[in-house]
Amino acid sequence: MSDVVARLRSALGARVRTDSETLAAHRRDWWALAEIRDLLGRGAPSPLAVVRAESVDDVATALRVCRSSRVPVIPFGGGSGVVGGIEARPDCVVLSTRGLDGLVSLDSRNLTASFRAGTRGGDAERRVQQEGLTIGHWPQSVELSTVGGWVATRAAGQFSTAYGSIEDLVLALEVVLPDGEVLRTRETPRAAAGPDLRQFFMGSEGTLGVMTEVTFSLRPLPESRRLAAFHFATFDAGLDAIRRFMRAGWRPPVVRLYDATETRRQFPKECPDGRNALLLVHEGPVGAVAAEVDGVAALCSDEGGLAANPSAVEHWLEHRNQVPSFRELNERGLVVDTIEIAATWDRVMPVYDAVVASLREIPEVVLASAHSSHSYRSGTNLYFTFAARVEDKARMPAVYQECWRRTMRATIANGGGIAHHHGIGRVRREFLRDEVGDAGVGVLRVLKRALDPDDLLNPGVLVP
């Protein structure tokens, strides 16, 4: 094992780090359970070494050296994943893409921009905004996550209802395969040239290759923006309003419906107690936005929604990327996490009811709530939040896992999809079979085995 470090050093010099600070910073992602385990002194170990790749060749070299030594490699972007997609082991090398930073090319006529995969989302977005353009992708992690990480996890951003998720925004990819070969997909707006190779790597969570460059199909910054808010007596009525305006073809980029519990917590001033707040951001050409504002408002009113001052939307826009510190909550005896799922319209309320009820049966659970934040013609997502008060910290992992298990089981039992946009990682791995079936797991396995026969790239993640 120390042999692999020596071999990496001779090939990559100072890009190979073994100082304890760097190693410690690459032990894990932001998974809430990893944080709890740290608190309990049972945290993820440090890796053997961290390779900070600065070029595609560095990535290929690191993969080849580790492969020939049969040493596992864990690709690491921003480290902001929340499902345990990164967890070092003492015998592994972490391959950081953060040194692959910055713009490669930008074409404002083609509306394309290529970034090296380790570029942080916020930096990429600011760069294209200098040209009056936008990527249109705002995950809450935008200032931490990398563009390569967005692809690896199949991310969705807060404005996805109009602009789409990562699969709708990426024009081309460069990926280094487990054997060190470099795959570049063609920069073309659409192709029928066999299966879409980009899709093999979107959602591969570091198990099939290492992203090194991402080319986006951009948009101009919107000509205008209007905010709107509606209050509904029930969560169900709010969902039905969304369903109806999605059906009519309206596409506000932001569509967020909070259940009464979350509305009370997030917008105590803006929304009367017991109501369910719907927050909308409309963007586009002035005329199109005007038509959309009217069209959506009519359908919301029709479902009993009361038009409200959109100050709650302003509040959300300002504070949307603030997240509480898990560590601080854990130290106060609270176990907290969010779980996003998706479902067709007929299954949303059954999933919602079943998950909330199932979580509330756990004695320690003090909060179980949800909002919907990404909608489609045929359904929407639900973003659950749970909190449990666990006096005996040693029990925190068990309570945490019980909350996840119940949410996953209630979702599956009611026909929902187990993951909307955070990925599988380790926390959902045992449930993937319920999502894609034996045959689906089988296809993922044969592809994995064919590309990475020794299971060296991010082992333990995604495929059960």
Place this chain on the structure above:
Amino acid sequence: MSDVVARLRSALGARVRTDSETLAAHRRDWWALAEIRDLLGRGAPSPLAVVRAESVDDVATALRVCRSSRVPVIPFGGGSGVVGGIEARPDCVVLSTRGLDGLVSLDSRNLTASFRAGTRGGDAERRVQQEGLTIGHWPQSVELSTVGGWVATRAAGQFSTAYGSIEDLVLALEVVLPDGEVLRTRETPRAAAGPDLRQFFMGSEGTLGVMTEVTFSLRPLPESRRLAAFHFATFDAGLDAIRRFMRAGWRPPVVRLYDATETRRQFPKECPDGRNALLLVHEGPVGAVAAEVDGVAALCSDEGGLAANPSAVEHWLEHRNQVPSFRELNERGLVVDTIEIAATWDRVMPVYDAVVASLREIPEVVLASAHSSHSYRSGTNLYFTFAARVEDKARMPAVYQECWRRTMRATIANGGGIAHHHGIGRVRREFLRDEVGDAGVGVLRVLKRALDPDDLLNPGVLVP
């Protein structure tokens, strides 16, 4: 080989056909070169047998029996492909999905409809229109092609600029894998649960599995429709108008720009000689359409487009699915075909100029023209038509292949993508490496080998 027919018969009874009429009807698809070869008496041979599957079990059984006998299987939907994706051999079994016909379920609240994969497109569309809904997918072959074939070939329809191509319309799939296992993807509006398994089979052209059911995410029929037409002095100016209104976020479902040659041929009455006609269909809520009509018109005028009577659009809507008979043209000494490619905006005119010039260098070529019919933020497609007058019929295949070779080479040399929506089949197979690179071909090969180790499913197609 006769052994396999006996084994299929004992498992599937009368669904196994060996009468000469059925065999002859399943020899090939609509590839223009296959038509020429027929004329020359060198047509594709009949298969050993045709299995007309009527259930998923029939498909699985046929695949298992053929696999155990190592007999190749060619999945066959509507047979309307145009790139040689189907070509029987005397030792193969053709597996027709046409007996897998009709609606499985329709949910007008979820906007979902599941059809058995052999359902013809027109039948599926008429069925959902009974509920006031639409699939929104109109390939020219809509009355011939099957919904499973749409998926297998990565089809795009005439209204794709607003409604998307097949990958944007399919919610879930059922596929029988080469070993007879059945894969069903989950009916969920979006997932981050590993790579999107649907995408492994979209564009697989019968090489990775047999589609047995397709679930669409539908739309309501549009509330309103408006037609518009503009005439441009140059093809380039017309393309720039499209680029600008796509950039602004307008999405007319139909956006068709014909070069001057095609305009003269298609719309001799409607458009002054030498001009390039742009045909538009706007659809959606009345207010949204009104805003779009104005927004698009302003940008077309700005690029020098002259607003014209939309009678050309009406003419196109009425006649859009009429195609000439290749056989009749061939008998008159004409070799004719269409070739669709795609390119980012900066590459469209270079590809157009190079392909047209390169085709016109062939002495027999009497026509080389193009239109654009599917647009995106970052580029568009070009749909070339060529015609060559070849007195010596024996030379027709050579001239045909020279036209294709030149179009592919000029596209590649100018940075275009070689296939927009017809697929690879046999006619583009030698060029796939230019599209996806050695690494891309490598990934497709390992997947193929892993799922179909004996290369029995539609061998000779797609992967070089």
